[in-house]
Amino acid sequence: MKNHEKNERINMVIQELGLAKVADSKVGTQFTRGVSGGERKRTSIGMELITDPSILFLDEPTTGLDSSTANAVLLLLKRMSKQGRTIIFSIHQPRYSIFKLFDSLTLLASGKLMFHGPAQEALGYFASAGHHCEPYNNPADFFLDVINGDSSAVVLNREIEDGEVKEMEEPSKRDKPLIEKLAEFYVNSAFFRETKVELDQLSGGQKQKKKSTAFKEITYATSFCHQLRWVSKRSFKNLLGNPQASIAQVIVTVILGLVVGAIFYDLKSDPTGIQNRAGVLFFLTTNQCFSSVTAVELFVVEKKIFMHEYISGYYRVSSYFFGKLLSDLLPMRMIPSVIFTCITYFLLGLKPKAEAFFVMMFSLIMVAYAASSMALAIAAGQSVVSIATLLMTISFVFMMMFSGLLVNLTTVVPWLSWLQYLSIPRYGYAALQHNEFLGLDFCPGLNVTANDTCSFAT
Template sequence: MSSNNDQVVIPMLRRHTNGLPEMISTDGETITQGAVLSFHNICYRGQEKRGSLLRRRTVEKEILSNISGIVKPGLNAIMGPPGGGKSSLLDTLAAREDPCGLSGEVLINGVHQPANFRYNSGYMVQDDVVVHTLSVRENLQFSAALRLPTTMTNQEKDERLNYIIKELNLDGVANSKVRPRELQKRTSIAVELITDPAILFLDEPTNGLDPSTANTVFSLLKSISEQGRTIIFSIHQPRYSIFKLFDSLTLLASGKLMYHGPAQEALEYFESAGYSGEEYQNPADFFLDIINGNVPSINREEENEAEETEQLFQREKPVIEALAEFYANSAFYRDTEAELERLAGGRNSRSLAFREITCVTSFFHQLRWIFWRSFKNLLGFPSVTRRQVYATILLAAVVGGTFSVLKNDCTKIQNRFSWV
């Protein structure tokens, strides 16, 4: 991907007491500290090994093909079938993908993505990284100690922790162990909010959750996004109660863009493409059925649709290629391209001085807190810890008993060296 030496960082969302993002003024222009992320012509080719063990060869595979779009503050979903490229796009936008084979641009508020973007954004992986033997508050304390600057006082860090705990409705379980799956997800989100990032990435946030718990997590994410935060996440097949919370939808298949626009207008878009769903069908299921070829297009001659659209879908070509071409000729694509050109046009002249938050803690500070977490983790498994202590004492007794009968004269010492 293209790079730039401009020292631009992602803003921290400094909120007033009413919870709304603070407005700042730069060169006479009032700007909301919500981050608009745009991606321009993202292409990604990876290496794939094929063939048997003796005749294995490495071939290039196109993972993302010329993907462009804009995500604004709110819930921004990236959907698609398995292997469609949604996780690769998410990692690319989060600056976590291998740059080898990657091309295109990612802009933040119209300027190039900074080199320290990973420190200024939050990223929650599929598998929770919280320590289950620690309480919610202790997990947050560990994250705050490593990710917040040492110039902040303990009182300021505690105030930050209490604010996040209250914001995520964790007051009643703040001192409880992180055991239930829902609590693990909410704690993982809280850990990423420690630095108050303007952009939060989530990889399959409903992975391993039952429908009711998934609803609770997304209701929480919706309330967070309404405070001016940009949340971008990959998701496979959400239920309708979750889908209706989405602000924008990016639909990928085989690395190609099927749709990018407002989530609640996607049904109407696919109807214009010649696909009609059932009255009470989940839109997410409907979209994936279309991509997988399980929903036939309606007869456009009988429906008297536009001539160019008829010709497009009467061609004998795979559904994915037809949908990608249909999107490239749609009004959504033209509107997105116009806005992308406007954002890209000002990337060399616009440079906003946002607060910079990077990894500023020293090695020994980190080492001390890692020892603290390890010790707390040992206390969380008392039976295992006792067995380890008993085993150590038994081993020491056996080894000590073996050598206790030996004398310390020259002959015995020589005998001991001869054993070695």
């Protein structure tokens, strides 16, 4: 479809759902105020309608809507069904004007089927079962009352003695027998036999097909690059729409950079300079790792949305993964690393060479990228943010121990020494040490020969 055709369909759905007044508004989150609950519900329906599906599943599409808006939404769904679409949805307490729109009705209670058939024949079916709907009563409410066993319809069908209704039984003793009775009555009805015949025909046709055709691969209407572009664009737009996290991270990075620069200000080329350089380089590396823990929320928070959109065939897994990766690595990992390097490098008085400055910046960015990638890998298998954060923290603590500063790696027992190769800070710390210490002279004024050493008292 061309862009103007897409825009026309979007505007049509917005008009039909009555969302024209809030078309350019934010949906909002639990912390940010946005559209109302009813408008949010209609927006979620619009996201399904925009793809023009042949079969549409909706879970309580009228919840949170007033009766007029709910009726308008169901009229829209009715018009769509007349265009050749199958629409299946669950609903509670629909008003009579909505109930008249139903073509087929299914009633369930305690996992058992109470009725399935044409909606307009349901009243006659329950009348044949001995339950008559009172005049001016809503059929939908009547069906629910009969199933629950506490309606006036059930009372009127009970034996009346001396003009008074017999004392009603306790619900716990009455519900189960009534449900079983209605389920048994339906099994013996003509509606069940007709449905059974249709299901047998469908199952017989499926058995003739090969098993390989039972599970068809999801087909996509667009290419990988097209999906990557729009997933990335949506992620960046969400980031700009809720900039609290990114702005807070930049502010914390600036403050932390100034504090570190003040503590290790103007490193000297003496014994203390060696210790301070080793300490600050270790801190910079581990800080990049622990600041990447925030990446765990990237997949955990949006897992339900991703599962829904992927199953619906919106995009590939690879498109979503790389799209989210771009939206996180560039603004949330690279920019803070660049700011942190620019602040600390000159305050610390590290090696005054341009190539050394850019090597340090590149090394810190790579450490942040590697740590974020590990966080995303752990988050992809978790459904709770706190558990993913805990696993990340434990992993980084062990990596920090094998980074090369806290323990001499040559003294580690052989059956544990292999863990050093899994340590992300170890590689970053080694790169920063090589970049900083190579070429510096910590013995000024001394002519050190091959037989002499430059030692310092501790």
